[in-house]
Amino acid sequence: MDNIISVKNLTKKFGTFTANDNLTFDVKKGEIFGFLGANGAGKTTAIRILCGLLKPTSGNAVVAGYDVYYESEKIKQNIGYMSQRFSLYEDMTIEENIQFFATVYGLNKKEIKTKTVELIEKYNLYDVKNTAIREIPLGWKQKLAFLIATFHNPSIVFLDEPTSGVDPLTRRQFWEIIYSTAEEGTTIFVTTHYMDEAEYCHRVCIMSEGKIMAIGSPVELIDQYNVSNMNEVFYKIARNYYN
Amino acid sequence: MIEAENVSKSYNGLVAIDNISFNIRQNELYGFIGPDGSGKTTIFRIISTLLLPDEGKVQVNGFDVVKDYKKIRKIIGYMPGHFSQYPDLSVQENIDFFATIFNTSFNEHYHLIKEIYEQLEPFKNRPAGKLSGGMKQKLALCCALIHKPEILILDEPTTGVDAVSRYEFWILLKKIRSSGITVIVSTPYMDEASLCDRVALIQKGNILKVDIPQNIIASFDDPLFAIVSDNNYRVKKLLFNSELCLNVYLFGKEIHFIPKHGINDELITTFLQNAGVLNFKLSKINPTIEDYFIKNMV
Numbered sequence: 001m002d003n004i005i006s007v008k009n010l011t012k013k014f015g016t017f018t019a020n021d022n023l024t025f026d027v028k029k030g031e032i033f034g035f036l037g038a039n040g041a042g043k044t045t046a047i048r049i050l051c052g053l054l055k056p057t058s059g060n061a062v063v064a065g066y067d068v069y070y071e072s073e074k075i076k077q078n079i080g081y082m083s084q085r086f087s088l089y090e091d092m093t094i095e096e097n098i099q100f101f102a103t104v105y106g107l108n109k110k111e112i113k114t115k116t117v118e119l120i121e122k123y124n125l126y127d128v129k130n131t132a133i134r135e136i137p138l139g140w141k142q143k144l145a146f147l148i149a150t151f152h153n154p155s156i157v158f159l160d161e162p163t164s165g166v167d168p169l170t171r172r173q174f175w176e177i178i179y180s181t182a183e184e185g186t187t188i189f190v191t192t193h194y195m196d197e198a199e200y201c202h203r204v205c206i207m208s209e210g211k212i213m214a215i216g217s218p219v220e221l222i223d224q225y226n227v228s229n230m231n232e233v234f235y236k237i238a239r240n241y242y243n
Numbered sequence: 244m245i246e247a248e249n250v251s252k253s254y255n256g257l258v259a260i261d262n263i264s265f266n267i268r269q270n271e272l273y274g275f276i277g278p279d280g281s282g283k284t285t286i287f288r289i290i291s292t293l294l295l296p297d298e299g300k301v302q303v304n305g306f307d308v309v310k311d312y313k314k315i316r317k318i319i320g321y322m323p324g325h326f327s328q329y330p331d332l333s334v335q336e337n338i339d340f341f342a343t344i345f346n347t348s349f350n351e352h353y354h355l356i357k358e359i360y361e362q363l364e365p366f367k368n369r370p371a372g373k374l375s376g377g378m379k380q381k382l383a384l385c386c387a388l389i390h391k392p393e394i395l396i397l398d399e400p401t402t403g404v405d406a407v408s409r410y411e412f413w414i415l416l417k418k419i420r421s422s423g424i425t426v427i428v429s430t431p432y433m434d435e436a437s438l439c440d441r442v443a444l445i446q447k448g449n450i451l452k453v454d455i456p457q458n459i460i461a462s463f464d465d466p467l468f469a470i471v472s473d474n475n476y477r478v479k480k481l482l483f484n485s486e487l488c489l490n491v492y493l494f495g496k497e498i499h500f501i502p503k504h505g506i507n508d509e510l511i512t513t514f515l516q517n518a519g520v521l522n523f524k525l526s527k528i529n530p531t532i533e534d535y536f537i538k539n540m541v
Contacts, residue, residue: 038405039376084403138279164403165431167278167446168537172492179476193405194432196495218496229495231406238407 004029004156004187005050010059012045019045021210022059027203029155032178032188034201038238041207043191047158050189052076064155077106080149080157084164087145090134094125097133098148105152119147139170146177156187163194175200195231204230206237213237244269244394244425245290250299252285259285261448262299267427267441272420274439275429276532282448283429284324287398290427291321304393317345320392322383324399330372334363337371338385345390352391355422359385359415377408384415394425401430413438433533444536451539456532463530463538465489468511469497472523481518487511492537499534 005027012020019042027033037043048054050063052072061067066074088097098119102112120129123143133141142162150157159178163171175197182188190201198204198218205215214221214237218230225233245267252259260282267273275283288294289301292312301308303315328337335349338360342349353360359381366374371382380400387395397416401409413435420426420440428439436442437456444451444459452459472478479498482491487510490501502511508525515523 038407039403041405161403165279165399167281167431167540168433168533169492169540170278175493176476193403193409195406199495200493222496234406235410238405 002029003027004031004064005033005189006060006062007050008060010046010049010061011057012042012049012054013057018210020049020056023212025205025212025215027156027187027189029187030182030185032182032190032200032202034198034204035189035191035207036198036204036234037207042210043207044160046207047160047189047191050075051079051081051158078155080152080154082145082149082157082159082162084161088133088141088148091132093130093132094136094144095120095129097144098151101148102151107152115151119151123147137170139166139174142166143170143174143177146174146181150181150186154186156189157181159188159190161191161193163192163197171197195229195234198230198234206234208238244271245301245303245427247286247290247301248299250286250289250296250301252282252289252294252297258448263445263448263450264299265443265450265453267425270420270423270425272416272426272428272438272440274436274442275427275445276431276433276436276439276442276536277429277445278431280447281445283445284398285448286445287321287396287427287429291319291396292316293321317390318393320387320390320395322387322395322397322400324402326379326383328371328379328382328386331370333368333370334374334382335367337382338389341386342389347390349389352389355388355391355419356385358418359388376404380404380412388419388424392424394427395419397426397428399429399431401432401435409435433531433536436532442532444532444539446536446540449541451536451541459532459535460530463535465501465538467528467530467534468500468502468508468525469494469528470500470511470515470523470525471497472515472520478515478520478523481515481520485514487514490538494533499528501538 003026007023007025010020010023023046035043049056049061049068052068052075055069063075064078098116099112102115120126146162163174178188192198201218203217206213221233222229225236227233227236248264249262250260251262275286277283289296289308290303292308292315295309304318306314308315332340339349363378363381366378374382401412416426416428439456441455443453470478475493475498479491479493482488482500487502487506489503492499511525
């Protein structure tokens with residue numbers, strides 16, 4: 001399988017602080033890749049580099065065929081990004097948000113019109129299309145944010161804690177949308193603090209203190225650490241590091 | 244310790260909590276477990292006398308939340324969901340400030356916060372706004388405890404916190420409870436329910452169930468199966484579209500399956516084999532609080 005992300009010896013320093021310390025990993029096309037780690041482990045820095053928002057101090061990274069040093073604008077056009085804190089405009093309606101983001105992603109008028117109708121029909125949003133975002137439940141908002149982040153058919157989408165605080169049923173619906181999107185060939189790069197969600201990923205990478213501590217499929221890691229689930233893998237890695 | 248009867252609250256016609264009642268006993272570690280928007284913060288703000296209920300009655304240690312709010316404020320410690328310390332004051336100044344407004348001193352109840360404070364001490368002169376997430380949380384806890392409250396109220400202290408730090412925070416809460424303080428906590432993480440003495444499962448402004456975690460699990464009376472396969476997403480879809488299915492959902496590396504009445508493991512095995520699923524493991528399992536929640540969500 002082809003690599004959609006290829007990272008080699010990537011380091012990022014802020015002054016004397018090393019946020020990312022010599023990271024090397026690949027993400028394959030169509031993969032659901034989980035990016036895990038404690039708060040402050042360096043996940044956000046790495047994601048910002050991969051999205052073309054921040055330049056590394058040293059090392060190489062190629063995303064969707066584009067170099068993070070010289071082709072960051074190309075990267076931005078070829079990825080989707082859903083942030084945890086802000087994803088949609090609260091005071092705009094569902095339809096307005098769809099149209100706004102489609103315009104930002106550079107779709108033309110005709111494409112926007114067709115795609116908007118398609119999305120509203122596919123997800124049964126006709127009755128609520130004129131509802132302001134602030135009035136819809138969080139779970140709905142997050143699903144919609146994901147659909148908007150993938151509206152322009154990016155080859156890879158970055159999701160930063162997309163399900164934080166979402167109810168158990170909607171969390172699962174969200175993951176089913178992730179699966180079906182991945183099946184269509186879009187690569188998913190996701191962070192989460194829910195360890196059951198880590199088990200939904202094809203492969204996960206666990207970071208601690210700026211370094212990659214483990215990488216592999218959940219089953220491989222569970223075997224390797226001789227435990228029964230990802231929660232215990234995570235705990236063992238973080239514990240060993242502190243000890 | 245806390246008694247709430249038929250409490251309701253709406254914001255501009257939007258119902259936040261709908262006629263709920265509960266009581267919390269002295270020295271309990273009591274959890275409100277529910278997703279975002281279920282009404283947890285509204286309940287906590289009413290208990291903390293920061294918000295008036297539209298209807299119903301709430302008493303905290305015999306004091307009424309409307310009439311006796313000043314008395315209640317002296318005996319509670321409240322840690323809101325968002326960081327609410329003064330960002331431009333140092334760690335030490337924040338703690339001293341909260342001690343002073345409660346007419347006490349840093350030293351008087353130091354023993355209560357000693358363990359948490361020792362982790363903060365290296366940063367005691369740093370402005371609170373410049374602390375890491377984990378350290379901010381520890382500072383907020385120190386400030387909520389420094390006047391030795393009888394009741395500690397924590398609104399989603401572990402949201403957005405990684406799995407290990409979450410676990411460590413709960414160990415801390417259990418220690419605080421052992422020192423005689425009643426602890427009331429809310430969380431969207433279902434797995435944290437089992438760490439409470441009693442929990443209220445809450446959704447859309449209603450309480451689904453209040454009980455000790457073991458009893459909630461025991462009241463789940465459907466047979467529950469776990470299936471592990473090479474492609475859980477596909478197997479889940481197969482089961483969902485089958486005649487056997489009452490409910491099926493992904494659950495980490497497993498699929499959880501509740502079959503219709505009278506369907507046993509042999510019938511499930513045959514179905515999967517006939518559908519071409521070759522490698523799978525089927526086992527009957529005990530439910531978790533999350534299974535209960537999914538089953539009883541409205």
